Amino acid sequence: MDDAASDLPDDVGVPSYEAENEGATITVEELGDNVHEQRFQTAVTSGTGAPDLTALQNYDMLTYASQDSLTDVTDRIDEAGIREDIVAGKWRAVQYGGQDFGLPWDLGPTGMYYKRDQYADAGIDPDAIETWDDFIEEGQKLPDDAAMINLPQSDELPQFWRMLFRQLGGQPITEDGAVNIHSEESVRVAQLIADLQDSGITRTVGMWSSSWFTAFAEGTIATLPSAAWMDGTLRAELPDTAGNWGVYKLPAFEEGGNRASNRGGSNVAIPAQIEDEGKVSRAWDYALYVMTTPEIQNYMLEEYGLFPSLSTAYNADLYEESQDFYDGQAIYSLFAEVAENIEPYRYNEIQTEINNAISTELDNLLNGDKSPEQAMQDAAETVADRxxxxLA
Known part of the structure; x- marks a missing residue:
């Protein structure tokens, strides 16, 4: 099989798969995100040149499936009997029109990364933070030169909004495609974002900038809400902070409420232009092997920070191992628990318009020009019009 996958780590599962399948030859090409996206889009547009198997981010899955560019693998998934082996909240990422067009790979279970020394010095107990109200109250214990959390800039606000929206089980569109970003869940998220700003515990620094990393290194920001994959970034960018981090779940919106969400993730799919049944079968067999073998999935977690959606992988000792970077905390166990409680999310082909409208209206909200209700209503009307x- 030529070019078995794009943007896959080039050593994942290939030697063992070839050893177990006499005559099989797998060639994997690892590409950067932009190169991979451009090359695959060109292949789809031209009708030729696609790999037999490709990695695609969650939102790209829907785009290409809606263009009839991916192979329907619903029957193959049912035949393999793997639906119960992958966390329920992940399946919708590969579905379009009630059918499956890919196999789930990694996901981004969320958590609150925090600086242990800052929390301890201010008398903040992470175990006492169960709700966002608790978070705001505890954050006010920090000295004036430190912020509890970074409030993203306008272009980054939609990701923060979406993480919280998913936490509440919100859906951006209804089953019949109506715009739903003015829902009760969305208004609650907008209200929380306003409350965070008004509480005085926030700072706004551009994410991924040198100033952003410096703020965590120097202790001017104490908490980072993100996903499991942030672990690798912190280790790589802030090695001198090793042992000074911890993780707890997202605070709930109300006592006893959901504390799980997702941020990021990818899948693998077979392009529809691959019509040779032999190639399709080999691509599927290799994908199934790599994505449903716990040892391979856990190797990718340890080596590349790719948190598996394969729940059977969570039984490994790895998940209970203490991590020195987190002062001995077994963070993989926490993220595994979060992963199994992620609400399904209705991915859609109008996400760019949704992001633009949410960004604009959250800016209006934070500038004091609109209420949470009006801001989200206006965002929904903008998207529906464009x-x-x-409107739902």
Whole structure:
């Protein structure tokens, strides 16, 4: 099989798969995100040149499936009997029109990364933070020169909004495609973002900038809400802070509420232009082997920070191992628990318009120009108008 996958780590599962399948030859090409996206889009547009198997981010799955560019693998998934082996909240990422067009790979279970020394010095107990109200109250214990959390800039706000929206089980569109970002869940998220700003515990620094990393290194920001994959970034960018980090779950919106969400993730799919049944079968067999073998998935977690959606992988001792970078905390166990409680999310082909509208209206909210209700209503009406869709 030529070019078995794009943007896959080039050593994952290939030697063992070839050893177990006499005559099979797998060639994997690892590409950067932009190169991979451009090359695959060109292949889809031209109708030729796609790999037999490709990695795709969650939102890209829907785009290409809606263009009839991916192979329907629903029957193959059912035949393999693997639906119960992958966390329920992940399956919707590979579905379009009620059918499956890919095999789930990694996901981004969320948590609150925090600086242990800052919390301890201020008398903040992470175990006492169960709700966002608790978070705001505890954050006010920090000295004036430190912030509890970074409030993202306008272009980054939609990701923060979406993480919280998913935590509440919000859906951006309804089953019949109507725009739903003015829902009760969305208004609650907007209200929380306003409350965070008004509480005085926030700072705004551009994410991924040198100033952003410096703020965590020097202790001017104490908490970072993100996903499991942030672990690798912190280790790589802030090695001198080793042993001074901890993780707890997202605070709930109300006592006893959901504390799980997702941020990021990818899948593998077979391009529809691969019509040779032999190639399709080999691509599927290799994908199934790599994505449903716990040892391989856990290797990718340890080596590349790719948190598996394969729940059977969570039984490994790895998940209970203490991590020195987190002062002995077994963070993989926490993220595994979060992963199994992630709410399914209705991915859609109008996400760019949604992001733009949310960014604009959250800016209006934070500038004091609109209420949470009005801001989200206006965002929904903007998207519905631009996309010629109904409002829910």
């Amino acid at each position: 996309e010629d869709r109904d």
